[in-house]
Amino acid sequence: MTTDLYQETDKTRTRRARSDPSASDSATAASRTSRANSAAKPVVTLKEHIVEIVSDSGEGAQRCGQSFGAIAARIGNGIWTVEIIPAEIQPPARSIAGTSGNRVRLASHRVTNGGDEADLVVAFNEQVLLNRLRAGEIKHNGIILLENKWQNDGNAAIAASYAQVREQVSSAGYRLYEIPMEEECLKYVPDPRRGKNMFALGMLCCIYSFDLDLAREQVRFVFRKKDEKVIDLNLELLAAGHAWAGANLDLKFAIPAERPREPQVVMNGNTALALGVVASGMEVCSMYPITPATSASHYLSDIFEKVGCVVHQAEDEIAACTFAVGASYAGKCAVTITSGPGLSLKQEGIGLAVMGEIPLVVVDVQRGGPSTGQPTKAEQGDLLAACFGGHGDAPKVVIAASSIEDCFYSIIMARKIAENFNMVVVVLSDASLATAQQPFPRPRFNEDWLAPPINQSPVPDGARPYDWDPRTGLSSRFIPGQPNGMHCLTGLAHDRDSHVAYDPDVNQEGIRHRSLKLAALQKTLKAPTLYGDDEGDLLLVGWGSTRGAIEEAVDTLRAEGLRASSMNLKFLQPMATGIKELLERFDKVMTIESNWCDSLDDELIAEDNRRYSSLALLLRARHLIDVDCWGDARGQPLKPGDIVRAARRKLEQR
Amino acid sequence: MTVPLTQCLLRLIDENYTLTDYQSDIAPRWCTGCGDNGILTAVQRLCRDEQLPPEKTVVVSGIGCSSRFPHYMNAYGFHGLHGRALPVAEGIKLRRPDLHVFVATGDGDCCSIGAAHWIHAIRYNMDMTVLLHDNEVYGLTKMQASPTSPRGLKSNTTPRGALLDPLNPLTVTLGVPNVSFVAQAVDWIPDVLFNIISQAYHHKGLSFVRVLQRCPEFMDHRFDPWVQDPSKMRLLVHADGIQLKPDISRIYRNQETHDPSDLHRAREVASLTGEIPVGVLYRNSAVPCYEDLREGERPNTPGLIRTVLNEEFDKVTIWPEDDVTTEAVE
Ligand SMILES: Cc1ncc(C[n+]2csc(CCOP(=O)(O)OP(=O)(O)O)c2C)c(N)n1
Ligand code: SF4
Ligand SMILES: [Mg+2]
Numbered sequence: 001m002t003t004d005l006y007q008e009t010d011k012t013r014t015r016r017a018r019s020d021p022s023a024s025d026s027a028t029a030a031s032r033t034s035r036a037n038s039a040a041k042p043v044v045t046l047k048e049h050i051v052e053i054v055s056d057s058g059e060g061a062q063r064c065g066q067s068f069g070a071i072a073a074r075i076g077n078g079i080w081t082v083e084i085i086p087a088e089i090q091p092p093a094r095s096i097a098g099t100s101g102n103r104v105r106l107a108s109h110r111v112t113n114g115g116d117e118a119d120l121v122v123a124f125n126e127q128v129l130l131n132r133l134r135a136g137e138i139k140h141n142g143i144i145l146l147e148n149k150w151q152n153d154g155n156a157a158i159a160a161s162y163a164q165v166r167e168q169v170s171s172a173g174y175r176l177y178e179i180p181m182e183e184e185c186l187k188y189v190p191d192p193r194r195g196k197n198m199f200a201l202g203m204l205c206c207i208y209s210f211d212l213d214l215a216r217e218q219v220r221f222v223f224r225k226k227d228e229k230v231i232d233l234n235l236e237l238l239a240a241g242h243a244w245a246g247a248n249l250d251l252k253f254a255i256p257a258e259r260p261r262e263p264q265v266v267m268n269g270n271t272a273l274a275l276g277v278v279a280s281g282m283e284v285c286s287m288y289p290i291t292p293a294t295s296a297s298h299y300l301s302d303i304f305e306k307v308g309c310v311v312h313q314a315e316d317e318i319a320a321c322t323f324a325v326g327a328s329y330a331g332k333c334a335v336t337i338t339s340g341p342g343l344s345l346k347q348e349g350i351g352l353a354v355m356g357e358i359p360l361v362v363v364d365v366q367r368g369g370p371s372t373g374q375p376t377k378a379e380q381g382d383l384l385a386a387c388f389g390g391h392g393d394a395p396k397v398v399i400a401a402s403s404i405e406d407c408f409y410s411i412i413m414a415r416k417i418a419e420n421f422n423m424v425v426v427v428l429s430d431a432s433l434a435t436a437q438q439p440f441p442r443p444r445f446n447e448d449w450l451a452p453p454i455n456q457s458p459v460p461d462g463a464r465p466y467d468w469d470p471r472t473g474l475s476s477r478f479i480p481g482q483p484n485g486m487h488c489l490t491g492l493a494h495d496r497d498s499h500v501a502y503d504p505d506v507n508q509e510g511i512r513h514r515s516l517k518l519a520a521l522q523k524t525l526k527a528p529t530l531y532g533d534d535e536g537d538l539l540l541v542g543w544g545s546t547r548g549a550i551e552e553a554v555d556t557l558r559a560e561g562l563r564a565s566s567m568n569l570k571f572l573q574p575m576a577t578g579i580k581e582l583l584e585r586f587d588k589v590m591t592i593e594s595n596w597c598d599s600l601d602d603e604l605i606a607e608d609n610r611r612y613s614s615l616a617l618l619l620r621a622r623h624l625i626d627v628d629c630w631g632d633a634r635g636q637p638l639k640p641g642d643i644v645r646a647a648r649r650k651l652e653q654r
Numbered sequence: 655m656t657v658p659l660t661q662c663l664l665r666l667i668d669e670n671y672t673l674t675d676y677q678s679d680i681a682p683r684w685c686t687g688c689g690d691n692g693i694l695t696a697v698q699r700l701c702r703d704e705q706l707p708p709e710k711t712v713v714v715s716g717i718g719c720s721s722r723f724p725h726y727m728n729a730y731g732f733h734g735l736h737g738r739a740l741p742v743a744e745g746i747k748l749r750r751p752d753l754h755v756f757v758a759t760g761d762g763d764c765c766s767i768g769a770a771h772w773i774h775a776i777r778y779n780m781d782m783t784v785l786l787h788d789n790e791v792y793g794l795t796k797m798q799a800s801p802t803s804p805r806g807l808k809s810n811t812t813p814r815g816a817l818l819d820p821l822n823p824l825t826v827t828l829g830v831p832n833v834s835f836v837a838q839a840v841d842w843i844p845d846v847l848f849n850i851i852s853q854a855y856h857h858k859g860l861s862f863v864r865v866l867q868r869c870p871e872f873m874d875h876r877f878d879p880w881v882q883d884p885s886k887m888r889l890l891v892h893a894d895g896i897q898l899k900p901d902i903s904r905i906y907r908n909q910e911t912h913d914p915s916d917l918h919r920a921r922e923v924a925s926l927t928g929e930i931p932v933g934v935l936y937r938n939s940a941v942p943c944y945e946d947l948r949e950g951e952r953p954n955t956p957g958l959i960r961t962v963l964n965e966e967f968d969k970v971t972i973w974p975e976d977d978v979t980t981e982a983v984e
Contacts, residue, residue, distance in 0.1 A: 074972050264972045271970075279963055283954060284749060306962045308950025310748060315774040319741035322734065326745025329732060330712065330753065334745065352735050442967050445960045480730040480746070480753055483709045488678070488724045488731030491717075499680065500725070 041252045043209065048078075048107030049255060050115045051208075053200060054132060055124035056093045057086050057100035060197030063222065064122075065102020066437070068204050071218050072104065073266045073439045075210065076257035078111040079104060080548075081268075082637060083435040084131075085376045094158070099131035106208070108256045112403065112548025114436065116641040118142055120207075120251075122200050124181070125150055126165035133169070135636070143175045143251065145203070147196075149182035177249060179203070184244055188236050198234045202241025209254045212242055263442040269407040269433030269545075270296035273363060276411030277335055278307060279443070281450030282361065284327040284334040286312040286320045291375040292431040293339040293365035300337075317342040321349030325358055329489065330480045332451045333359040333418045335411070340369040340382050347390040350424050354394040354514065356489045357466070357475065359418035359425075361411065366430040368635050377635025378432035380544060380594040383614035386426040387573045393511055395518045396424040398573040400544030405440035406570075407433060412449045419451055421517050422477050428572075430594070432637035433545045459485035464496045466510075473516030518574045525571055527578030532558060532565030538651050539586035540566040541627070542593065543615050546638050550592050553643035564647055566592075569615070580623040590628040590650050591616040592643055597631040675708060676701045678728045689841030689867030690720050690787055696848040697756060697785070698727070700855055711754045714743040716768060718760035719794045720787030720867070737768030740775040740784070747780045748945050754855075755782035761802040762792045765821055769801075776830040778944040779859045783851070786823055786862065789869035790876065797872040809872075823864050824924035824935060828917065834859035834941040836920065837934045840866045842881050843906075846889070846932060849896045853934055859941055866930065880930050884908070890923065890933025 051068065055061035062083060069081040082103040091098025105115045117136065120143040123129035129146060132138050146169075150162035169176050185192035185199050192199075198219065205215045219238055223231045245251070267275075273296045277285055285304065287297045301311040314320035320336050327334040338346060343364045353360040366382045368374025373381075382389075386398045397417055401410040407429055414425040459478055465487040466475045475496075478485030493501040493510055501507050530539070531551045538557075542550045547568040557564040567582060569575065583589050597613040598605045612620065616629035630646040632638060676698040684690045701711060711729035715721035717736035724731025730753075734742050743757045764772050764786050775784070791809065792798040798811040802823060806815040827836050835857040839847040847865065854861035868877055880886045884905050890912040891898055898906070908929070912919060914937035923931045952958055 076972075260972060260974050263974060265967050265970045266972065267970050275963065275966060278959060278966075281954070281956075281959065284745065286745065303962060303966060305950060306952070307954040307958050308952045309954055310948050310950070312748065312948070314741065315770050318738060319771055319774070322738040322741040323745035323748075325734070326714070326732070326742035327749050328745070329742070330746040331749040348735055349738065352738075356734075439972060442971055443963075445963050447956045447960075450956055450959065478730075480712050480750065481709055483707075486678075486708050486728055486730055488713075488727075488733055490725070490731075490733040491735060492733065 041250060043252045043254050045254050045256065047109070047255070048105065048111070048115075049120060049208070049253065050103060050105045050118040051204065052084070052101060052103045052118045052121045052132060052137065053197075053204075054084060054099050054101035054121065054128040055197070056095075056098055056128065057089075057091055059100075059124050059193055061101035061122075061124065061200075064197035064201045064204075065104050067201055067215075067218050067222055069102070069104040069106070069437060070266060071205065071210050071215055072106040072208070072257075073264070074214060074218075076259040077106040077255055078109050079106050079266075079438065080111040080114055081105075081437040082114040082432070085435070087376055094125050094127045096127050096131045096134070099128040101128070106255055108258070111438065113552060113640065114432075114637050116639045121145065122204065123147065124196065126162045129169070130165060138174065141173050141175060143177070144169060145177045145179050147181045148178035149180070151178070177251075184240060185237060188233065188240060195234065195237045198237040199241035199244075202238040202243075203245035203249070205238070206242040206245035207249065207251045207253060209252065212239065215242070260439070264439040265442045266437055266439045267404065268295075268435050268437045269401065269404050269429055270365065270435070271299050272404050272407035273337070273365075273411055273429060274300040274303070276408040278303065278309075279408070279445065279449050280412045280415035281332065282335050282415055283309045283332050284312065284324060285310070285337060286314050286323040286327070286334065287337045288314055288317045288320045288342060290317075290339045290342050292367055292434040293337050293342070293363065295434065296337050296363070296365065317345035318349060321346035321362070322352070324360060325349055325353050325356075328353070328358050328360050329356070331454055333361060333415050335361040335363060335415075337363040337365070339365050339367050340385075341372065343382055343385055343389065347385075350396065351390040351392060351394045352491045353424045354390075354396055355491050357422040357477065357514070358489075359422050359477075361414045361418050362424060362426045363411070364426060364428050365434050366428060368633070374635045376431060378430045378545070378594055378637055379633060379635060380428075380430060380546070380614070381596070381633070382428065383543070383572060383595070384617070386428055387618070393515070395515050396426060396573070397421070397518070397521065397571075398426045398428065399570055400428040400572060401433060402544055402547035402568050402570065403440070404433060404436065404438040408443060410570075415451060417521065421474065421521055423517060428544055430545050432594070436637070454479050454481075456481045458483040465489070465498045466494065466496045466513075468496065468509075468513035471516070472520035473513035474520065475513070522574035522577065525574070525576035527576045527582060528567050528569060530565045530567050530582060533563065534565070535585035536563030536565050537587045538562070538564040538647055539583060539589045540564065540643070540647060541569065541583075541589060541591045541615065541619065542566065543569040543572055546592055546594060549638040549640045550643055552640040553647060556640065556644045557647055562648070562651060564651070572615070572618070575618070575622065579619075580625065583619070583623060583625050583627070588628065588650055589619075589625060590630055590647070591619065592638065592646070593629065593631045594633065594638055595631050596633045597629045671702055671705050671708070673698055673702050676728050678726050680725055682726045683722065684719060685871045687868065687870040688719070689789065689865070689869065690723065692841040692844050692847060693758075693785060693787060693865055693867065694723060694726055696844065696851050699848055700852055701729070703852070704855065706754050710752065711756070712743075712746055713756045713758060714739050714746065715758040716760070716763035717794070718763050718787075718792070719869075720758055720760040720789075721763060723758035737763055737766070738771065739763065740768060740771040743782055744775065744778060744780050744944075747782055748948065751781070751945050751949075757782055757784040759784065759786055760793070761786065761788045761790060761800045761823070765801045765823055765826075773826075773830055775860060776827055776862065777832045779832045779834050779941050780944050781858050782860055783854045784860060784862050785851070786864045787867045788823065788864050789867045789873055790820070791869055791872050793869050793872060822924065825921060827862050828921050828924055828936060832941050833862075833936065834938045835861035835934070836924075836936040837861070837863045838866070838930070838932055839863055840877070840880070840887070840930065840932055841868055842877070843887075843902070843932065845899065845902055846896065850932075850934065853896060857937060858939060859943055886929050888923070888926065888929045888931045890931055890935065892934070894937065895934035
């Protein structure tokens with residue numbers, strides 16, 4: 001990827017915004033303005049653009065990006081935002097690893113993923129720009145708006161570094177605009193580290209032809225908790241950026257938008273998870289902080305008490321899980337929210353809930369693993385741990401959210417299944433959904449989403465705590481407080497009376513019934529619908545967050561005349577009936593996952609030792625079908641373009 | 655459902671719970687002479703004396719010989735994971751303050767694998783009675799040293815003798831902020847054991863009772879010097895602690911009047927070597943309970959959930975009627 005940067009091209013396309021600090025008198029400024037405006041700046045109408053704003057952390061690129069996305073969404077553009085997050089809280093300034101910011105993909109249509117390379121990047125210094133270049137995140141001829149204050153930096157090394165990157169970028173064919181952001185902001189604030197982001201927002205609003213009043217409203221909203229002075233200052237900076245871009249940049253885009261006919265809400269996946277918890281009627285969330293799951297609990301902590309419920313921060317994940325198990329046992333189904341390392345610690349508690357048939361919702365916002373792995377990066381590495389992670393045979397339900405909206409509804413569904421089947425339901429999300437924002441139709445609250453009040457009526461004489469239905473494995477649940485229902489729930493193998501099993505057949509019976517419940521649930525599931533034609537040459541199968549990128553790839557492939565379709569699995573355990581028949585309608589089947597799989601190109605790797613991606617492994621084992629896999633564990637949300645290339649390669653294989 | 659309901663109502667009117675109402679249909683399977691038997695009897699006696707409805711009583715345990723406890727109680731029992739009795743009990747109590755929660759845990763269960771939860775449970779101070787069955791050994795797994803095993807104990811994992819000094823559950827508990835009730839009992843003075851458990855039950859907050867428990871199977875004769883010589887037992891008496899019946903007082907003459915509000919002295923007493931202190935070491939009824947601090951002011955009715963959800967959605971909604979357009983471009 002970095003090669004792009006260093007490729008020599010003959011045309012140098014640098015367009016320096018002509019703002020030589022020495023010539024900033026009003027006359028030149030005025031002439032510049034008129035030049036830019038009067039030349040009837042050509043407005044380029046686009047279907048979509050990907051914009052990135054990056055800075056050192058603390059300089060507000062994130063806020064700028066989020067606001068930009070929010071304004072676009074309000075206009076009616078489809079948007080998807082992706083956070084660019086450094087691993088540390090206060091990484092050193094001007095460092096490549098410390099890059100913080102946001103990607104906003106905006107389009108005239110609905111957007112389901114972060115897309116491929118960025119079309120336009122605003123960078124507050126050349127180091128954060130390098131981060132994006134090295135990651136291959138900027139299009140070949142992409143537009144770069146770079147803060148130019150570093151060119152005259154007192155520190156010669158910085159000035160030199162700036163000059164070097166400027167030359168490399170220009171010669172590699174990027175369209176570089178050097179912007180005197182600092183200088184312009186200094187007219188309003190003594191320290192542009194605070195405020196430059198609003199100047200940048202103003203520029204972007206101008207470039208993308210956004211209504212400035214709407215931007216003002218957004219800024220007021222963002223700073224609503226601050227006092228008037230702060231708001232006014234930011235509004236001034238916004239307007240300044242807008243005016244400056246209008247006067248000095250030959251960039252003017254319009255991305256036609258259609259206002260939504262239904263009310264839409266814009267939020268990220270973790271907020272959607274938290275709201276789902278409220279909407280599901282669960283009353284207790286116990287958790288231990290872990291990236292990237294924590295923000296769901298932060299948000300929930302803010303609002304949960306308003307409905308009389310509790311977020312309990314336990315001393316560790318083992319306690320978080322067993323606390324939830326206790327709360328579920330004596331009340332309504334509880335939820336515990338975590339990420340990979342926490343899931344590992346919770347496994348014994350999950351097994352207890354399985355054994356005791358206590359409903360429980362476990363949310364795993366996956367990150368890169370194993371061990372501490374990549375805390376802020378996306379990976380779908382926990383599927384097998386979710387299905388089979390604990391010791392022994394512990395059947396549980398595993399579902400995955402495939403969009404922001406789905407994060408909300410998945411929790412409601414999980415709570416229902418957990419309580420109807422007295423089972424553990426694991427909901428898988430991941431870092432790419434956690435912080436991504438997307439509009440979706442505003443949910444209309446439905447009382448059916450809620451858990452009924454707990455049963456406190458006397459248990460009928462003769463009823464037994466595990467009165468397993470021989471066909472479905474289902475039994476009732478006696479809740480403390482119910483007269484006549486006293487029994488000792490135990491993690492030991494037990495019989496229908498919850499008495500410890502000493503007889504080998506009793507253990508076999510218990511396992512059988514707990515296992516049957518999965519089948520009973522499976523019978524209620526419908527086969528997933530395919531995206532694209534019902535048959536063809538290649539079926540791409542994915543699960544969870546990759547749905548949008550995969551479907552976009554399918555669109556591209558089909559536009560090229562290739563016979564490709566895709567399938568997204570929400571239920572990973574149990575899997576719906578009919579999947580095998582769908583797989584068989586395609587010549588080739590390949591999973592697309594954000595996790596590792598061995599490559600047959602590696603010398604030592606062959607069919608008999610290849611480690612498959614998680615879903616591929618599950619599908620192969622269940623359906624005896626030759627399912628190939630393509631995986632990427634770099635930690636970035638999958639890109640439609642990469643999927644297209646992988647699919648083409650697969651189609652070309654004989 | 656109708657039959658038991660009427661039966662229950664009848665029971666409410668004319669029945670008193672008796673001891674057998676708290677005994678499950680499973681006979682205890684502890685070894686003969688195991689101190690756990692006495693602890694079980696004391697708790698059943700308490701339930702009877704307090705007339706606790708069995709359906710409102712929950713006994714939570716971890717794993718170990720002692721953690722078999724809930725199987726032998728006619729109540730709601732929860733025999734969960736090794737070391738995790740306390741967080742389970744906390745989860746139960748949080749949403750169900752109406753339930754009477756007891757925790758039975760062993761020295762391995764509480765002070766080793768569950769040590770983190772123990773410290774934090776003291777801090778949460780939820781209203782429950784925690785009984786530490788301290789036999790100074792791992793019983794169920796057949797004699798390994800526990801954190802409370804005396805130095806030099808020859809066990810299956812310390813064949814040449816345990817190398818480390820034992821952890822003192824009393825001093826540790828007394829060192830945790832928010833501690834609100836600490837007592838020590840021994841299984842071989844049943845009357846005082848009962849008395850202390852009763853004090854613990856009546857304390858609002860987490861009451862931590864360490865019970866020195868004889869394990870004839872693996873620690874035979876371990877407590878003989880104290881069982882045989884009552885003068886080596888120091889009984890802590892106080893108007894705000896326990897008072898001794900005359901017959902007990904006559905046998906156990908080594909008594910100290912100890913005010914349970916005196917934390918400093920409690921720590922000194924807890925650190926005694928040679929003598930075993932028995933009684934209420936510390937009590938502070940002013941420490942708030944976590945479940946009270948977290949109690950929601952409003953019930954989560956469907957109406958409230960709808961309102962709050964809508965409030966949250968409002969903050970992030972784009973309404974179709976919003977009059978927003980892109981700037982006119984020509
Ligand atoms: C996670 C886990 N580790 C280890 C064990 C094995 N185990 C069961 S009970 C026990 C120790 C019990 O000792 P203690 O808590 O003192 O109870 P006692 O049997 O002495 O009453 C151990 C190590 C287990 N059940 N679970
Ligand atoms: S081994 Fe010890 S603790 Fe376990 S039941 Fe026997 S005597 Fe009691
Ligand atoms: Mg023990």
